[in-house]
Amino acid sequence: MTLWAVEGLPEIQPGDDLAALIGDAVGDLQDGDILAITSKIVSKAEGRIVQAADREAAITAETVRVVATRGTTRIVENAWGQIMAAAGVDASNTADGTVLLLPENPDRSAYDLCLALRERFGIRLGVVITDTFGRPWREGQTDVALGAAGMRVLDDLRGTRDAAGHELHVTQPAVGDEIAAAADLVKGKANGTPVAVVRGLGHYVTDEIDSGGAQPLVRKADADMFRVGSTEAWDEGYRAGLQAADQGD
Amino acid sequence: MTLWAVEGLPEIQPGDDLAALIGDAVGDLQDGDILAITSKIVSKAEGRIVQAADREAAITAETVRVVATRGTTRIVENAWGQIMAAAGVDASNTADGTVLLLPENPDRSAYDLCLALRERFGIRLGVVITDTFGRPWREGQTDVALGAAGMRVLDDLRGTRDAAGHELHVTQPAVGDEIAAAADLVKGKANGTPVAVVRGLGHYVTDEIDSGGAQPLVRKADADMFRVGSTEAWDEGYRAGLQAADQGD
Numbered sequence: 001m002t003l004w005a006v007e008g009l010p011e012i013q014p015g016d017d018l019a020a021l022i023g024d025a026v027g028d029l030q031d032g033d034i035l036a037i038t039s040k041i042v043s044k045a046e047g048r049i050v051q052a053a054d055r056e057a058a059i060t061a062e063t064v065r066v067v068a069t070r071g072t073t074r075i076v077e078n079a080w081g082q083i084m085a086a087a088g089v090d091a092s093n094t095a096d097g098t099v100l101l102l103p104e105n106p107d108r109s110a111y112d113l114c115l116a117l118r119e120r121f122g123i124r125l126g127v128v129i130t131d132t133f134g135r136p137w138r139e140g141q142t143d144v145a146l147g148a149a150g151m152r153v154l155d156d157l158r159g160t161r162d163a164a165g166h167e168l169h170v171t172q173p174a175v176g177d178e179i180a181a182a183a184d185l186v187k188g189k190a191n192g193t194p195v196a197v198v199r200g201l202g203h204y205v206t207d208e209i210d211s212g213g214a215q216p217l218v219r220k221a222d223a224d225m226f227r228v229g230s231t232e233a234w235d236e237g238y239r240a241g242l243q244a245a246d247q248g249d
Numbered sequence: 250m251t252l253w254a255v256e257g258l259p260e261i262q263p264g265d266d267l268a269a270l271i272g273d274a275v276g277d278l279q280d281g282d283i284l285a286i287t288s289k290i291v292s293k294a295e296g297r298i299v300q301a302a303d304r305e306a307a308i309t310a311e312t313v314r315v316v317a318t319r320g321t322t323r324i325v326e327n328a329w330g331q332i333m334a335a336a337g338v339d340a341s342n343t344a345d346g347t348v349l350l351l352p353e354n355p356d357r358s359a360y361d362l363c364l365a366l367r368e369r370f371g372i373r374l375g376v377v378i379t380d381t382f383g384r385p386w387r388e389g390q391t392d393v394a395l396g397a398a399g400m401r402v403l404d405d406l407r408g409t410r411d412a413a414g415h416e417l418h419v420t421q422p423a424v425g426d427e428i429a430a431a432a433d434l435v436k437g438k439a440n441g442t443p444v445a446v447v448r449g450l451g452h453y454v455t456d457e458i459d460s461g462g463a464q465p466l467v468r469k470a471d472a473d474m475f476r477v478g479s480t481e482a483w484d485e486g487y488r489a490g491l492q493a494a495d496q497g498d
Contacts, residue, residue, distance in 0.1 A: 001435050003250045068474045075474065083386040092420075132420070136385050136475035137332040138393070139468050140403045140423030142430070154389045171341075171381070173433060174389030181391070182431030184422060185450060186250050201434060219388050225317045225324065226385035229474040233482035234489075241490020 001200035003186045005193035014047035019116030022195055032202020034126035035117065036183030038194035039102055039146050040093055042109050042129055048101040055089060055099050062087035062101060068229025075229065080106065081218040082146065084133050103129065106147025107213030114149035114209050126151030126205040128214070130180040136226060143184035145176030148214040152204045153177070175204055176217055250449035252435045254442035263296035268365030271444055281451020283375035284366065285432030287443035288351055288395050289342055291358050291378055297350040304338060304348050311336035311350060317478025324478065329355065330467040331395065333382050352378065355396025356462030363398035363458050375400030375454040377463070379429040385475060392433035394425030397463040401453045402426070424453055425466055 009025045012018060018041065026035070043049075050058050063076040067083055077083045088102040103109040106129050114127040129147035134140075145153050153176025183196040221227060228236075258274045261267060267290065275284070292298075299307050312325040316332055326332045337351040352358040355378045363376040378396035383389075394402050402425025432445040470476060477485075 001252045001431075003252075003431075070474055073474075132422075135423075137468050137473060138423065138426065138466050140421040140426070140466060141419075142391075142423050142427050144387070170390075172389040173381075174384075174387065174391050175434060177387065177389070178391050178430040178434050181427040182250075182252075182434060185424065185427050185431060217387050217389060219386050224386060225319055225322075225478040225480070226475050227479045230476045230479075230482040231474070233479040234486035237483035237486025237488075238490040238493075239486075240483075241487040241492075242494050243490075244487075245491050245494030 001182075001198065003182055003196055003198050005186045005188070005191075006195040006197060007193060009041075009193070009195060012041040012044040014044060014049065016045045018042065018045040019113050019120070022113070023117060023120045026195070026197065029117075029121050029123060029125060029197065030199060031123040032126075032199075032205045033123075034128060034151060034179060034198040034201055034205065035113075036128050036130050036143075036180060036187070036196045036198055037113065038187065039088070039106065039129050039131045040090065040100060041194045042103045042106070042113075043100045046103055046109065048103060049094065049098050050101065052091060052097050052099050055091065058099060058101060059087045059089050062089060067227070068232055070229075070231075078102070080215070081220075084131070088131055088146075102131065103147065107149065107215065108147075110147035110149035110213065111209055118150065118209065124150065124202075124205050124207065126201075128153075128176055128179055128183075130183060132184070142177075143180040145180045145214040145217055148176050149211060150206055150209045151176070151211055152206060153212075153214050154216045155204070174217055175201075176214055179204075250431075250447065252431055252445055252447050254435045254437070254440075255444040255446060256442060258290075258442070258444060261290040261293040263293060263298065265294045267291065267294040268362050268369070271362070272366060272369045275444070275446065278366075278370050278372060278374060278446065279448060280372040281375075281448075281454045282372075283377060283400060283428060283447040283450055283454065284362075285377050285379050285392075285429060285436070285445045285447055286362065287436065288337070288355065288378050288380040289339065289349060290443045291352045291355070291362075292349045295352055295358065297352060298343065298347050299350065301340060301346050301348050304340065307348060307350060308336045308338045311338060316476070317481055319478075319480075327351070329464070330469075333380070337380055337395075351380065352396065356398065356464065357396075359396035359398035359462065360458055367399065367458065373399065373451075373454050373456065375450075377402075377425055377428055377432075379432060381433070391426075392429040394429045394463040394466055397425050398460060399455055399458045400425070400460055401455060402461075402463050403465045404453070423466055424450075425463055428453075
């Protein structure tokens with residue numbers, strides 16, 4: 001597996017044809033290559049820019065459900081079920097006085113980019129749109145797959161056998177997130193190279209462009225043991241306990 | 250950045266000199282290379298094998314704190330503050346009737362391997378011991394850094410500036426976890442190649458072997474908004490609410 005950052009991409013502006021600009025900068029591609037594209041430039045091309053004065057309102061507007069709050073930090077769920085800090089509303093790498101929202105529909109953005117790039121190069125390519133998420137329990141952030149097209153994001157090994165002959169019961173490597181994380185190591189945050197090529201994982205690239213997107217990586221509510229912050233859950237239980245006692249037992 | 254799996258490593262047995270076996274199989278290394286080593290073979294070499302009949306007892310023994318339970322799934326914190334399912338006690342890729350514990354001290358294991366491999370090859374190498382963790386909110390698993398030596402696992406960008414000149418306030422890429430995730434893409438789970446070489450990230454390799462290990466990736470309790478499962482926190486709050494009402498208000 002080989003990964004490298006794409007050099008020479010111009011500063012992206014609202015209305016830019018991002019697929020064309022990436023296609024111009026990316027050089028030779030091979031069948032099965034995956035392009036990891038930072039969501040920020042997708043948002044910029046889509047004009048997802050609002051005034052910084054509205055940052056808190058923008059976070060609220062992007063929020064479907066508040067997961068946890070502490071101080072000024074808000075962990076929220078957005079329309080696509082993705083859970084992250086501040087709904088991904090970002091003030092870095094934007095013009096002064098503005099903030100950037102996430103792409104309106106990251107899987108659709110990935111689809112459009114994948115379609116345009118496959119048509120241009122005439123080969124099967126995968127696209128993953130990446131964003132930087134914090135995690136419970138662990139310090140630092142890793143890049144994850146916010147949107148995807150033309151590739152699988154979960155590698156379902158359930159039912160296959162390990163080297164000792166045992167069935168791998170629960171193993172579903174989140175390859176979309178692992179590819180996003182790997183690409184972050186070569187893109188970097190500060191050096192203005194928001195696109196990377198990942199070569200050597202063609203077995204995850206699909207014939208179809210519509211491969212289910214990144215949604216298989218989003219856990220459904222009923223399977224999630226950490227739907228709300230510990231403090232929020234405790235407070236809710238406490239109120240329920242008071243109320244239950246109040247109604248007489 | 251280039252990554253590849255190391256071929257030709259024999260099945261590891263308790264008491265094996267793992268550094269020597271890896272050194273024999275790995276071929277030419279360059280200064281700044283990082284070796285990603287699956288914890289399973291470290292555990293095997295260290296003889297961390299117990300009878301499968303004791304699996305539940307083994308999980309309990311490895312547990313410092315229960316984070317959340319649902320059905321037979323136990324999410325727990327171990328002695329190193331790492332939070333994972335079943336304390337990492339694993340029945341895959343082991344002989345029938347046995348299960349494998351995690352290495353007793355993953356950072357020490359990484360240190361010993363890094364020291365032996367640096368001495369053998371006479372160059373600066375990094376070592377990351379990887380394990381496969383689930384995550385809240387997201388389906389599938391990613392590999393993370395359980396132990397590390399000779400390398401930094403957090404890339405602290407706080408105070409540096411992005412391409413637009415803004416300070417990157419909170420950005421600390423969890424490069425140890427991202428390297429583990431990237432390596433998983435070439436090691437695979439089912440094909441018996443538990444070691445990968447990661448080339449091109451020499452800027453994270455340190456002169457010192459004792460670089461703080463993987464502990465900087467472990468979030469401290471007071472900074473964590475998801476210390477216990479939502480149900481557990483709710484139940485605890487409910488009991489507190491009942492009790493408060495009981496004591497009269």
